[in-house]
Amino acid sequence: MHSKQIITLLLVLLSSTVLIASDFDWDAMPTGEWVVVLTTGVAAPKVFHGGATIAPDRHTVFFFGSDTHSPTELEMGETNALWRLNLKRLEWVQDYEQDPMDTYQLLENGQCVTDSGRPWAMHTFDAVEYDPDSRKIVVISYPVHTRFRPEERFPQFEGDWYQHLTPSHWEYDPDTRTWSRLETGPPNLFAKALAWDSNRHLMIGHDGARTYHFRREEGQWRSFDAPSSSAGYHLTMIHESLSGRMLLLGRNGGSDILYAYDPDQHQWTVVPVKGATLPANGSTMAFDNRNGVVLYLANQHDNQYHNPTGKAVTFIFHSKEQRWEQLNVQSPELYGMNYLMQYDPVRNVFLHFEKSVDTGDRLKLWAFRYR
Numbered sequence: 001m002h003s004k005q006i007i008t009l010l011l012v013l014l015s016s017t018v019l020i021a022s023d024f025d026w027d028a029m030p031t032g033e034w035v036v037v038l039t040t041g042v043a044a045p046k047v048f049h050g051g052a053t054i055a056p057d058r059h060t061v062f063f064f065g066s067d068t069h070s071p072t073e074l075e076m077g078e079t080n081a082l083w084r085l086n087l088k089r090l091e092w093v094q095d096y097e098q099d100p101m102d103t104y105q106l107l108e109n110g111q112c113v114t115d116s117g118r119p120w121a122m123h124t125f126d127a128v129e130y131d132p133d134s135r136k137i138v139v140i141s142y143p144v145h146t147r148f149r150p151e152e153r154f155p156q157f158e159g160d161w162y163q164h165l166t167p168s169h170w171e172y173d174p175d176t177r178t179w180s181r182l183e184t185g186p187p188n189l190f191a192k193a194l195a196w197d198s199n200r201h202l203m204i205g206h207d208g209a210r211t212y213h214f215r216r217e218e219g220q221w222r223s224f225d226a227p228s229s230s231a232g233y234h235l236t237m238i239h240e241s242l243s244g245r246m247l248l249l250g251r252n253g254g255s256d257i258l259y260a261y262d263p264d265q266h267q268w269t270v271v272p273v274k275g276a277t278l279p280a281n282g283s284t285m286a287f288d289n290r291n292g293v294v295l296y297l298a299n300q301h302d303n304q305y306h307n308p309t310g311k312a313v314t315f316i317f318h319s320k321e322q323r324w325e326q327l328n329v330q331s332p333e334l335y336g337m338n339y340l341m342q343y344d345p346v347r348n349v350f351l352h353f354e355k356s357v358d359t360g361d362r363l364k365l366w367a368f369r370y371r
Helices: 003-014
Strands: 017-019 034-037 051-055 060-064 082-086 091-094 104-106 112-114 128-131 136-141 168-173 178-182 193-197 202-206 211-214 221-224 236-240 245-249 258-262 267-270 284-288 293-299 312-318 323-326 342-344 349-356 360-368
Touching: 051 136, 051 342, 060 128, 060 136, 060 349, 128 193, 193 245, 202 236, 202 245, 236 284, 284 342, 284 349
Parallel strands: 017 034, 051 128, 193 236
Antiparallel strands: 034 360, 051 060, 060 082, 082 091, 104 112, 128 136, 136 168, 168 178, 193 202, 202 211, 211 221, 236 245, 245 258, 258 267, 284 293, 293 312, 312 323, 342 349, 349 360
16 A cells, blocks of 8 residues: 555544444444444445435345446446345345346336346435335336437347336345335336335325325325425435424435425425525435434535535434534535435434545445434
8 A cells, every 4th residue: 555545544544433343332332423333344336326225123224226327337337236234243245246237128018127037227316215014125216317328238129218118116125135026106206205204104205296105005106296395306305203294305406495295284395494504416314213303414515416525514403493503523425416324213323325535436334323
């Protein structure tokens, strides 16, 4: 390792507390500061347009999605592989090898599958969510960006096939490591938002204009023509379980407007917040249901989509007071749009996943305990 690399690594280590995986004690983690948590195994690659979800009952975070038209070298082209991080062992695992693109199939209804019965590689953004009732991972997406260089990337298909694709409802069973495609009439949530409503036991999707509910016992997505929230895309939505509402922040042009959705009234409203925060584009946030706060890690750069500096600012939204507070803490790295932040209610910590100067394009884990 060159001296310059050694100096850079030392600066990173000194910028925040580092705890080692082999003797890591979640209970001993301090409050009010970001902590670097070292992991074992080969970490998942940072996928700019990928998503993640936490399964608290499984003590695991799952990662799925590909940048498709601009994948990193670590994705080995376009990948439909799924990764998991076990929070007890702090160990990374890749569940299966990606399917070769020559095994991709097109169904008559515009659905996309592989010979092995898995989804194609595709952007997932904020459309990866865990359903604790079925104990499965739900993905509502489809490979819209196959329209980029389709003849070169998919020589096995002819004509304008890529203009007739339709959204898919995929579910992944972590126990059997198998995918299932459900015929539920899913909405188009590409670059939009999906979240689990733990109060009502339903999945909620939003596309900026319409809102969608999915109850497993009904087996179909229902559409509600409620007043829209943020027009645009790169939305992020979370469930604020203490109030029962959904919160949405960010859009492709960057926005600091916080929206709330009432699932019973099917109504969106602008939250009259106190204080101010930085605009978001694919906002990195999660809700702490123990303390009633939202953590939002904001890009400290004019362009929230791509932040080459990696600098970030930590904000807390106090739900009862509807107030933003900027914390005076050393924030972790953040390189633009990121859909990977999770809150772990078992360990009472926020989990932030991002590449780092000392990990290349592989994910690094930071944790933050509010109280």
